[in-house]
Amino acid sequence: MMKGEDSEEMEIDLGDSSDPEEFENGLEPQSLWKAQPSLEEEENIHTSTLVEISDTKPLIxxxxxxxINDCLKVTFEDVIAEPVSVRSGDRVWIxxxxxxxxxxxxxxxxxxxxLAIPMSVLSGFVFAILSCFHIWMIGPCIRCVRVGTHWLQSLWSILLDVIVGPFLRSAERCFGSFSIHLAKE
Structure with missing residues (x-):
């Protein structure tokens, strides 16, 4: 399976397929290992009446x-690969x-x-502290500074309009008539 493909149900028969006694009863051989369940099976596993009512169903x-974690979509073929010149037995590979x-x-x-529950509690605690600090400390302090320095913002705006603006407009008119022509010799 490649990295970009969706996972499909895959069965690997670890028994010896050359044994005729397995097929005597007309049934297919039982697989000893089954890869990831299909999407319908996975939904049936995780879906219950409580989950259908809950707001967390999309999270499941x-x-x-x-x-965020696309780099962790690793399959066996992404980690282990045998070149054509060196090969192990088929049973070993399976x-x-x-x-x-x-x-x-x-x-x-x-x-x-x-680790999931302790880390989620710790992460929730850290984000709660940061949110509280931002809402109750940083936000009001920034608002107070902006209210207290409104006169400074107005003064800066007036200085830019009265001094810097006319100087730049006159420089634009002076240098606007120049033109540069590039020629190859």
Whole structure:
């Protein structure tokens, strides 16, 4: 799977397909490992009556709407690749692919269980402090300075209009009649 493609359901049969006894009962061989579920299955997993009522439903289906973590869309083929000249056995390749995907998913889930709640509480605390500080301290201080220095803003505007403006207009008229012609010799 390439980085830009959508994930599709993919089954990898880790059994030996040459065994005739697997097909005697007419059923397909059971896959030992299954890749990411399809979109419909994932929605069914996360959808409940509580989630349908909740305002957080869009957060469950689209967890990175602004693409902040596009650099982390890593698949097995992005990390491990064998050239044509050196190849391992097919079973080794299939098992390493399966173990890579399973360990990546489960280790991420375990780490997020351990760290997600404390980090979200800490982040919420930091953003709450920053918001409170900005709303109750920085905003009013800036407003007071702007009210207190309104006379200075008016004086600066008058100085620019009376002194600098006429000087620049006269310089424009003086130098406006000059023209430069470039010629190759």
């Amino acid at each position: 289906n689209i967890r990175d709407p602004r693409g 098992w390493s692919n399966a173990l890579f995907e399973v360990s990546r998913v489960w280790i991420y889930r375990i780490v997020t269980v351990l």
